[in-house]
Every structure is written in C-alpha cells, then in structure tokens.
Amino acid sequence: MIRALLLMGLLSPGAAWAQACCTGTGAGEFGVVGRCRQAVLGASLSYTHALASFDKAGERQPLEDAIADDVVWTVGGGARITPAWQIHGSVPLRLQYRGFTGLDADTQVGLGDVTLGTRYLAVTDPMTGISQSLLPFVDLLALVRLPTGRAPEATEVPTGADVMGAGGYELTLGVRVSKFITPNHALVVNGSVGLRPARDLDLPGGTRRFAPGQVGNLHLMYLYVHSLWWSGGLHATGRWTGDAAEDGVTVPDSGSARTRLGAHVTYALQVPYWEITGAVWLDPWWDHGAANQPFVGPTASLTLQRSWL
Amino acid sequence: MRLRTLALLACFTLPLAACGDDDSTPAGEMQHDDGITRSESGNFMLHPMMADWAPTTGDHTVRFHLMNADGAVQASALTVEPWMPDHGHGSSAVPVATDMGSGMWEVSSLVFTMPGAWELRFEATIEGAVERFVMPVTVQ
Ligand SMILES: [Cu+2]
Numbered sequence: 001m002i003r004a005l006l007l008m009g010l011l012s013p014g015a016a017w018a019q020a021c022c023t024g025t026g027a028g029e030f031g032v033v034g035r036c037r038q039a040v041l042g043a044s045l046s047y048t049h050a051l052a053s054f055d056k057a058g059e060r061q062p063l064e065d066a067i068a069d070d071v072v073w074t075v076g077g078g079a080r081i082t083p084a085w086q087i088h089g090s091v092p093l094r095l096q097y098r099g100f101t102g103l104d105a106d107t108q109v110g111l112g113d114v115t116l117g118t119r120y121l122a123v124t125d126p127m128t129g130i131s132q133s134l135l136p137f138v139d140l141l142a143l144v145r146l147p148t149g150r151a152p153e154a155t156e157v158p159t160g161a162d163v164m165g166a167g168g169y170e171l172t173l174g175v176r177v178s179k180f181i182t183p184n185h186a187l188v189v190n191g192s193v194g195l196r197p198a199r200d201l202d203l204p205g206g207t208r209r210f211a212p213g214q215v216g217n218l219h220l221m222y223l224y225v226h227s228l229w230w231s232g233g234l235h236a237t238g239r240w241t242g243d244a245a246e247d248g249v250t251v252p253d254s255g256s257a258r259t260r261l262g263a264h265v266t267y268a269l270q271v272p273y274w275e276i277t278g279a280v281w282l283d284p285w286w287d288h289g290a291a292n293q294p295f296v297g298p299t300a301s302l303t304l305q306r307s308w309l
Numbered sequence: 310m311r312l313r314t315l316a317l318l319a320c321f322t323l324p325l326a327a328c329g330d331d332d333s334t335p336a337g338e339m340q341h342d343d344g345i346t347r348s349e350s351g352n353f354m355l356h357p358m359m360a361d362w363a364p365t366t367g368d369h370t371v372r373f374h375l376m377n378a379d380g381a382v383q384a385s386a387l388t389v390e391p392w393m394p395d396h397g398h399g400s401s402a403v404p405v406a407t408d409m410g411s412g413m414w415e416v417s418s419l420v421f422t423m424p425g426a427w428e429l430r431f432e433a434t435i436e437g438a439v440e441r442f443v444m445p446v447t448v449q
Contacts, residue, residue: 053423053449055424055425055426055447056426061424061449063366063424065365065366065367066366066424100365100366100367100368100422101365101367101368101369102368102369152396153397155400155401155422158401160401160422163398163422167398201397201398203399205390210397244394244395244396244397251394251395254395254426294423294424294425295424
C-alpha cells in the first residue's frame, strides 16, 4: 500500500495525498512513529543559550553575569503495537555549562529525564481537505517523565550545573487534533495536562515535602507539506504551572508560564526511510511573555530519524 | 516609609546606634520595602548591610545586622539556608556565618544558582532561644 502510494507520489507530483500521508502526523515530533510507518529511531542534537529570565510578575530581565548553555543529545524511538497504537520513548544526555559571578565556571555531563509515551489514533482524517471531510486526526496521548536526571536538591557542585532533571515524575495526558485543511496544509492543536506528585526532600535540617504545581500544556502548529521530500511547520507552545506547596502550605505566586515560538523544516534524505529536521525555538523578548523562568533563550536543533515500514 | 528608610540609613552608618522599631509596621508582615525582615516571633529584625540588595547569580559575601526595638542584638549562633520555594531546592554550598560583633554577621559562600525568587532562611540563637527569619531575595 505505502509503496504504491509512494510510487504515485514519485510518479505524479500532484499526488499530494500520498505526500501528506507520509508526512502527516508525527511531523515535527521526535521519536514518534509517523503515519504509514511501523517504527522509528532517531537522534537529535540541540543547543540552548540562555539570554534572560522572567520574574514572578513577568518582567523580562536580561541575564547579568550569568552564562547558561545546554547541549542535549537525545536518542529515541517508537514502534506500533497495533496500527492505531504505538509506544515511544526518548533518552537525553545533557552537557551543561554554568558561569556565575564569583564561582569557577563549570561543565557537567549527565543523563537527563527519560520520557516514555504511548499514543492511540482514535479518529482518522481522510486527508482530502476540509471541503470533503471535517474529520481530523485525533490522537490520545499519555507520557511519563521519569526522574532519571539529577534532581535540583541533589546538586553537588556550587553552580548547579549537574542538575539534569526536574527531580520528580510527571504524568501527562493529552489530546492531539490534526486537520488537513487541504492535502498540503494542516493545523495541529495539542493540549495536555501534567500531573506532578509531591515528593520528600531530604535536607540537612530534616525532611521537607515539596508538591510542584500541576501543569497545562498547549501546542499549536501550522504544517505545510511541500512535497514528499520537504515539509515544515510553525509552532507556538505554552506551558503553565500552578502554585507549588511546601509541607502542605501553598507557596504564593510560585506558578510559572513559558511560551515559545518555533519553526522546523524536514527533508527526506531517502523517502520514506531517512529524514533530517532542523528546528529553531525562541522565547518572547517582551515583558509578560513568560513568568517565573530562571533561564530562557533560543534553541537550535538538528534531528536525524530512520523509519521502518 | 521615609522614617523607616532613615532608620535603615542610620543602621548602615551607625551600626552601634539603636535601630528603632516602626510603630506603623503591621503585625505578622515579615518583609518590608526597606529590606528589614522580622523574626517569626516578631521580636527581632534582620537586614542586609546594603540598600536595595539585589544580588546576581553566583557566590556572595554579605553582612547582616541583627537587632530588636532597642538596638543591636548579640546572637550566639546564626545559620543561613538559601532556598528557592517555587522550585523546592537550595544550593549545594553551605553558607558560613561569622560573628563580627555588635549584632553584625558576615555570611560567605552564599550561592544563588539561578535568577528568580529565593529565600534566606536564618536561624539565630538569642539567649538560648531560636529565632527564625525568612528573608525574600530577588536574584537577577
Ligand atoms: Cu530554582
């Protein structure tokens, strides 16, 4: 089936349906099995350079005397269990540089937080365009982030450069709705909630119970499928967290917000097996574009993925 | 407000002079615009020896002044824990507090690892009793 469609796409450039079919859902995502494929393995290298922080009131503060650079090498992959149901996961290896006033600059390498996920395709878009059918793709998502990276409270170096993870579990449940307005243009909305259980922090002065706030995520994407080889997308993401609590007492104004804008371009080196994706992400450079974020700054990434049919 | 600023200025310039209590201070409020933090009992006050102290990330050595309504207070011990309540973490460095006399303490190895809202959680032993102070610090 897929080979026939590919052949169609290769033989007639107008066979946009086939193009979309093989570029459709999973576009711009890492380690997620794409449409018409059975499995995927990928590796991604990203670099983030912090430029600013946002305080509680949402005022953007350029970083003074602080340098925070993160290089993340992520390997991941996924496989279909049934045609509609897949499992996937990713393992980040992080290299972090921190330079602060009065401290020796420090570079640390370590495992970040491993993510495992599953998704179920509940509704299928015929990808014939909105004039033919209103049905979108609907994916139901569940993700768990494991605290495999060193937790903030477990740091052993003065700069905290060895803090590789969030310190706790996060269970994310979400829905991803993708609609091909035409066979070449799609809009994607991904909404999810993240649940973060409380955990005990063992500190020199005794145990403290810390409950991070719950999370809401929203990801909007416009996807353009140019051909079997080229596709790209524009992204806007938001992540909001509620107030944390310490020993059962809410920490006032401890919630946070982070929004980012991004763009990606994917090129299929060998259709439909090998593809390479370049992406950039930017944080707002205006006040109130985020709140309570210690380090924000642009990210550039390059991803290579191999799929199996 | 202006009175309190003057009082604080007096504390800076005349460390041995009495730092008067301000009657307008609402009870239970721990932190004021002028950088003075009250102990949880409300009987003692602590402030950094710097107007508008707004540290950056990194390692700092700062002097703090401990007092009550009558003036400087001698503590037999002082500990400081930097804490980021929003994130549930402190820093790996343990601050060292040195008694400089006349209610003055010099705190070194005070390390902030990220910008944002931090707290300095002080415990001062005064006449055998432990007084706790929670001083909010905005790190740039
Ligand atoms: Cu923090």
